[in-house]
């Protein structure tokens with residue numbers, strides 16, 4: 801059984817810069833918008849925004865260096 805990793809949007813097994821770029825591409829979209837991806841709406845409120853970004857960052861292994 802595969803456990804999906806939170807923040808690993810491209811499914812390569814690590815949370816990294818590539819996932820961050822994918823997140824930026826959908827940032828600001830809401831449910832029903834073209835390109836909206838429910839997997840990236842990490843808190844499930846129907847919009848991909850700052851709260852989801854904070855969740856993503858908390859799973860980003862290099863977050864300290866990232867900022």
Ligand SMILES: [Ca+2]
Nearest residue numbers: 808812814819
């Ligand atoms: Ca990844």
Ligand SMILES: [Ca+2]
Nearest residue numbers: 843845847852
């Ligand atoms: Ca959200």
